[in-house]
């Protein structure tokens with residue numbers, strides 16, 4: 319199982335390294351058995367006071383020991399190489415997993431899992447290969463080789479050695495199974511604690527300003543208590559496992575001692591050989607002790623490997639293919655969240671190429687969710703989207719879409735670098751978004767460094783850069799969600815002027831609560847309770863006297879009104 323997991327995780331290159339590692343370790347075990355067997359003639363000569371006769375055996379023992387040392391070094395190097403393959407595979411997949419995981423599945427638990435697997439999984443696998451698999455493989459192959467070698471001394475040693483090894487392996491596996499349940503609970507509790515801690519840290523500004531830090535820590539306290547319970551359970555379950563392994567160890571030693579005594583009693587072993595058997599016994603004990611001490615780590619390692627393998631093998635969607643430009647038609651779109659909330663239901667929407675559609679409606683009516691479906695960020699529960707009459711996947715939609723959200727995240731570079739274009743077009747975009755004067759205080763304009771995630775700019779400035787960046791990025795569909803929600807009049811005007819600049823050049827959908835944005839609308843869609851209730855030009859909807867007309871009335875009554 320462990321072997322299959324390692325192969326699946328590391329792929330072809332890792333499989334070659336693993337084969338090499340296994341061959342070297344097994345070969346080293348064979349040499350270790352040879353070193354033990356060489357002691358028999360060596361000690362014979364020494365007990366007979368025949369130093370000259372012992373010379374060649376001593377030389378052979380030194381040569382074998384040197385060979386073991388070199389092979390073990392090489393095996394350890396291959397083990398590290400294998401771990402590095404795993405780190406690369408996990409790292410590569412980590413990036414893909416973050417890129418392809420649907421946003422609604424990028425939960426705190428998933429993020430925490432990704433962080434621990436990508437950050438620690440590869441390193442854990444490296445140390446696991448060197449520290450865990452080496453002794454296990456050595457113990458198993460050493461025992462098998464030794465059983466064969468002992469056949470030539472007395473047949474009784476072979477079954478005792480093999481039976482002892484099987485008994486011990488069985489005990490290790492059973493104790494691993496006993497501890498697995500407790501370990502799963504422990505992993506779950508650790509993830510929960512990790513998640514709660516991150517949440518608590520992220521919520522600090524809000525909790526401190528609200529004076530609710532103490533109450534906010536309740537969830538963390540609960541998670542810590544859960545973690546303590548899980549650790550206690552894990553430790554308690556380790557006791558029967560360890561008792562089982564130590565009983566198997568005692569039985570093996572007893573059997574070996576009995577076989578030595580019987581062989582000596584029959585005269586098949588002389589005193590020297592019986593003494594050598596003590597050394598052989600010590601070597602067997604050494605191997606077995608190494609394995610039994612690792613029994614408790616075996617299940618943890620197995621669990622990590624299972625997690626890594628599932629992670630690496632989890633299917634990810636490809637980057638998607640950008641469809642040929644055409645009318646975008648959504649049919650029967652419905653989105654129901656996992657908790658049963660119906661965000662959007664039965665929506666049919668046509669977006670003709672180059673038109674600008676503005677979606678309005680009360681808070682929570684499903685505007686953002688519909689926009690997320692059009693941008694390919696959310697898979698609809700029902701319905702399909704087609705471009706130019708051909709059905710497209712969410713990944714295809716992502717490939718053709720540029721999106722601007724309320725929270726614009728910028729790269730830690732200058733505004734100019736964030737826009738990623740040069741020449742006259744850049745100047746035009748900068749001027750349309752009125753970025754030549756950003757930020758007002760430093761006067762560096764487009765050469766201003768924006769700081770990490772753009773945090774040296776105000777929210778409004780960040781959004782202006784975000785929208786300018788969206789306008790410069792390729793994409794047949796531009797979706798803008800609430801980009802003006804937090805803006806003052808100046809910023810709002812800059813953004814409307816930017817959008818007006820691309821009007822007619824690409825299909826645009828804007829979700830807004832602000833009447834100013836409606837100036838650029840070819841068509842207005844009004845949503846209520848997850849459905850489209852009205853759709854048409856502003857003039858048509860005003861004249862219809864329905865939901866849109868009522869909203870217009872409210873806007874007229876309260877300037878700068880925000881729902």
Ligand SMILES: Nc1ncnc2c1ncn2[C@@H]1O[C@H](COP(=O)(O)OP(=O)(O)OP(=O)(O)O)[C@@H](O)[C@H]1O
Nearest residue numbers: 655657659660661680681682683684685686687688
């Ligand atoms: N992840 C989620 N899980 C459960 N319900 C959700 C989730 N995201 C949104 N909702 C619910 O789906 C409905 C539609 O939300 P959506 O964000 O699309 O509305 P909206 O019209 O954009 O609102 P606003 O104008 O306030 O941004 C709301 O009832 C919201 O509470």
